Amino acid sequence: MYGVKKLAALVKELEDRLIVCMRCGMCQAVCPVFAETGREVDVARGKLALLEGLIREMFKDPRGVNRYLMRCLLCGSCASNCPSGVSALDIFLKARAILVAYMGLRPAGKVLFRGMLAHPRFFDRLVRSAARFQDFFVRPANDFLGTSCARFSFPFSDRHIKAFAPVSFRSGVGRVDTIGASTLKVLFFVGCMVDKIYPNIGHAVLSALKHNGVGVLVPGEQGCCGMPALSSGDLPTFLKLVRYHLDKFPTGDFDYLVTACATCAYTIRKLWPMFAGDLSGAERSQMNQLAGKAMDISQFLVDITGIVTAASSCRGEKALISYHDPCHLKKSLGIAAEPRKLLVANPSYVFKEMSEADRCCGCGGSFNLNYYGISASIGRRKRESILESGCTTVATTCPACMLQITDTLSQAGEPVKVKHAVEIYVESLE
Numbered sequence: 001m002y003g004v005k006k007l008a009a010l011v012k013e014l015e016d017r018l019i020v021c022m023r024c025g026m027c028q029a030v031c032p033v034f035a036e037t038g039r040e041v042d043v044a045r046g047k048l049a050l051l052e053g054l055i056r057e058m059f060k061d062p063r064g065v066n067r068y069l070m071r072c073l074l075c076g077s078c079a080s081n082c083p084s085g086v087s088a089l090d091i092f093l094k095a096r097a098i099l100v101a102y103m104g105l106r107p108a109g110k111v112l113f114r115g116m117l118a119h120p121r122f123f124d125r126l127v128r129s130a131a132r133f134q135d136f137f138v139r140p141a142n143d144f145l146g147t148s149c150a151r152f153s154f155p156f157s158d159r160h161i162k163a164f165a166p167v168s169f170r171s172g173v174g175r176v177d178t179i180g181a182s183t184l185k186v187l188f189f190v191g192c193m194v195d196k197i198y199p200n201i202g203h204a205v206l207s208a209l210k211h212n213g214v215g216v217l218v219p220g221e222q223g224c225c226g227m228p229a230l231s232s233g234d235l236p237t238f239l240k241l242v243r244y245h246l247d248k249f250p251t252g253d254f255d256y257l258v259t260a261c262a263t264c265a266y267t268i269r270k271l272w273p274m275f276a277g278d279l280s281g282a283e284r285s286q287m288n289q290l291a292g293k294a295m296d297i298s299q300f301l302v303d304i305t306g307i308v309t310a311a312s313s314c315r316g317e318k319a320l321i322s323y324h325d326p327c328h329l330k331k332s333l334g335i336a337a338e339p340r341k342l343l344v345a346n347p348s349y350v351f352k353e354m355s356e357a358d359r360c361c362g363c364g365g366s367f368n369l370n371y372y373g374i375s376a377s378i379g380r381r382k383r384e385s386i387l388e389s390g391c392t393t394v395a396t397t398c399p400a401c402m403l404q405i406t407d408t409l410s411q412a413g414e415p416v417k418v419k420h421a422v423e424i425y426v427e428s429l430e
Contacts, residue, residue, distance in 0.1 A: 018048055018051055018052055018091065020084050020085065020086050021044075021045060021048045021084060021086045022083075022084050023045055023049075024045075024083065024084070025043075025045060026081055026082060026083055027043050027044040027045055027077075027078035027081065027082065027088070028043050028045070029081070030077040030078060030080075030081045031043045031044065031077060031078055032073060032075065032077065032359065032360045032362060032378045032381075033071060033072065033073060033374060033378075035378075036374050036377050036378060037374065041068050041071075042068075042071055042072075043078070044078035044079075044082075044086070044088040046068075047068060047069055047072065047088070047092065048086070048088065048091065050065050050068055050069070051065070051091070051095055062099050062102060062103055063103060065099065066096065066099040066100070066103065066233070069092055069095055069096055069099070070096070070232075070366075070367075070370065071367075071371060071374075072092055072364075072367070073327070073360055073362065073363075073364035073367050073378075074089055074092065074093070074231055074327075074364060074365070074367075075327035075328075075331065075360040075364065076088075076089045076327055076328070076331040076332050077327065077331060077359075077360060079331070080331040080332075089332070090274065093230060093231065093271070093275075094275075096231070096232070096233035097230070097233045097234075097235040097275070098233075099233060100232070100233030100234060100235075101233070101235065105232075105233070105234055109232055109234060112228075113228070113229040113232065113234045113237040114234070114236075114237055117223070117224045117228060117229060117237060117241070118229075118237045118240050118241065120221065120222065120223030120224070120241075120244065121221070123223070123224075124168070124170075124171075127164060127168070127196050128168070128171070130164055131163075131164035131165065131166060131168075131196075134163050134164055136151070137150065137151055137152070138150055138151060138161070138163055139151050141160045141410060142160060142410040142413070144415050145160075145406050145409060145410045145417075145418065146162065147160040147161060147162060147406060147407070147410040148160070148161055148162070148163045149161065158372065159372070159407055160406070160407045160410035160411050161403070161407065162197050162198075162402075162403055162406060163197075164196055164197060165196060165197060165198070165199045167199065168195050168196050168199060169190055169194060169195045169196075169199035169202035169203070170190060170195050170202075170218070170220070170222065172199060173202070173203075173206070173218060174220065175218060175219065175220035176188075176206070176216055176217065176218035177216075177217050177218075178210075178215050178216050178217075179215045180209070180210070180212075180213040180214045180215040180216070181213030182212070182213040182214055182215075182305070184213075184214045184215065184255050184256070184304070184305070185214065185215035185216070185217060185253070185254045185255055186209065186214055186215070186216060186217070186254055186255060186256045186257065186258045186300070187216075187217045187218075187219070187249060187253070187254040187256070187257045187258070187293075188202075188205060188206070188209075188216055188217070188218045188258055188259070189222065189225070189257055189258070189259040189261075189264055189268065189294075190202055190218065190222055190259070190260075191224075191225060191259055191260070191261040191263075191264040191399070192224050192225075193261065193399035193400065193403070194260055194261060194399055195222075197399065197403070198399050198402065198420070200423065201260050201399065201420045201422065201423060202260070204260075204420065204422045204423045204425075204426040205258070205260050205297055205422055206218075207426045207429065208297070208301060208422055208425060208426050208429070209258075211308070211426075211429050212301065212305040212306075212308075213305075214305060217253060217254050219248050219249065221248055222245070222248065223241050223244050223245065224241055225241070225261075225263070225264040225267040225268055226238040226239075226241040226242060226267060226271075226272075227263050227264070227266075227267040227271070227365070228365055228366065229241065230267075230271060230275065231365055231366060232366055235275065235278075238275060239275070239276075239278055239279070242272055242276070242279070242287060243279070243283065245290070246283055246286050246287060246290070249290060251286055251289040251290055251293070254293070255293070256293050256294075256295050256300060256304065257290055257293045257294045257295065258294075258295050258296070258297050258300045259294070259295075259296065259297065260296075260297045260397070260399075260420060260422055261398060261399055261400075262296065262326035262327075262328045262329035262333075262397050262398035262401075263326075263328045263365075263398060263400060265294055265295065265296045265328070265329065265333060266328035266329070266332045266333055267328075268290065268291055268294040269291050269292075269294040269295075269333065270291075270332060270333070272287055272290070272291050273287065273288060273291050296329060296333065296335055296338070296397065297397075297422050298335065298338040298339040298341075298342050298397055298421055298422065299335050299338045301338075301342065301422075301425070302337075302338040302341050302342065303338065307341060307342060307345050307425065308345070308428075308429065309345045309347075309428075318347075318348055318349055318350045319348060319349050319350070319392050319393060320349070320350050320352055320389070320390055320391045320392055320393075321343055321349040321350070321351055321352070321391050321392070321393045321394070321395060321424065322351070322352050322353065322354040322357070322386060322389040322391040322393075322394050322395070323339060323340055323343060323351070323353070323354070323357060323394070323395050323396065323421070324354070324357060324361060324382065324386070324394060324395070324396040324401060324405065325357050325358035325396075326396055326397055326398035326400075326401050327358075327360050328398065329397055329398065330358050331358070336358070339395070339396075339397045339421040340421075342421045342422060342424060342425040343395055343421055343424050343425070345425055345428055346424050346425060346427055346428035347428065348427065348428065349393070349424065352389050352390065352391060353389070354385045354386055354388065354389040354391070354394075355385045355388060355389070356381075356382075356385050357385070359381070359382065359385070360378060360382075361378065361379055361382045361401050361404045361405055362374070362375040362376070362377070362378025362379040362381075362382065362404055363375065363379075363400045363401060363403065363404035365400060368404065375404070376407075376408065379404050379405070379407065379408035380408055382404075382405060382408065383405070383408040383409060383412060383414070386405070386409070386414075386416060387414060387416070391416065392415075392416060392417065393416065393417040393418075393419055393424070394416055394417070394418055394419075395418075395419050395420065395421045395423075395424055396418075396420065396421065397420060397421050397422075399420070402418050402419075402420065405418050406418045
């Protein structure tokens with residue numbers, strides 16, 4: 001843990017960014033949390049003012065400031081709409097890391113991040129055990145969407161969840177190292193949720209890459225990208241996971257690193273370099289190479305290999321499909337057209353844009369756990385947009401968004417399928 005003087009020096013590094021904020025209030029119009037609470041402290045402008053107050057008052061209430069900083073989805077809506085170009089998302093992540101370094105990580109965080117996520121092999125074994133015994137704790141909630149809910153009343157029992165897959169993706173396929181018809185080869189960064197909850201997405205990625213003649217490397221050992229730890233201020237665990245992957249991923253063995261998780265793509269491409277200050281020069285060089293190769297699967301298929309539009313063989317009425325923009329994909333990486341191109345490539349669907357397609361669904365990772373009431377309310381607004389579109393399937397490119405959207409649809413009993421865009425694309429290739 002840092003002392004007060006060290007913390008003061010670190011926080012002052014943020015001052016140049018903080019003073020750029022003109023307090024114009026434009027962030028109020030786009031902040032999903034502020035729309036629910038109406039509290040100034042829940043919008044970017046209010047949080048930036050808190051950080052300035054922290055500097056002036058020499059940390060009279062750092063825990064209070066940190067508590068308000070955590071009431072943020074990290075969706076990036078404020079940053080993408082700021083006329084002054086304030087990178088509020090970057091500031092909040094750095095501030096969280098600084099404050100946690102000063103105050104220490106809460107016991108639950110130590111168990112989850114440093115006891116579990118920081119040790120990928122152990123975490124994998126733990127989830128495999130949980131998958132075997134989960135039926136004792138959850139029961140089916142919605143057969144159409146394949147959701148479950150808790151059998152007993154305990155924290156998080158008000159959710160409709162997707163249970164762990166009986167067999168994780170990486171357990172099912174093992175280590176993969178193929179050569180395709182093209183000269184391209186990619187490393188597939190699976191990510192925790194694709195691996196453990198949505199292995200069907202992982203298999204769809206492999207099918208799409210094989211169809212496009214791309215060689216694939218799936219290392220036998222992978223871990224978390226580090227975003228859950230970083231968003232909670234645990235920079236040491238984040239850096240440990242970065243180093244873990246630097247050791248497992250030799251950069252010369254592949255042309256691109258692809259992932260089917262918007263958050264993983266954003267974290268590897270943007271946040272790994274941003275928070276790499278404690279890495280050695282050699283580590284930073286390797287990390288920058290990995291970050292430069294990182295790409296969302298939809299962007300890779302559209303911009304690098306080109307997609308195949310199947311000849312229409314659909315008879316009768318086509319299904320209506322819509323798309324939800326994950327915040328980390330559109331607002332942080334600027335990727336929006338590519339997933340939609342995957343959808344329209346399938347002739348069995350008619351694409352219809354929903355209203356507020358790029359408005360946050362309300363998941364926000366740990367935000368959903370800490371502030372489920374606000375998260376669920378934001379999710380219901382997304383559900384209304386989905387239902388108003390009239391679609392029978394809603395697609396997205398983020399497993400976390402899929403969990404949130406599935407929860408809100410399941411609780412309302414709405415028969416709308418939730419799929420990843422790459423799954424829709426692969427359907428047209430079969």
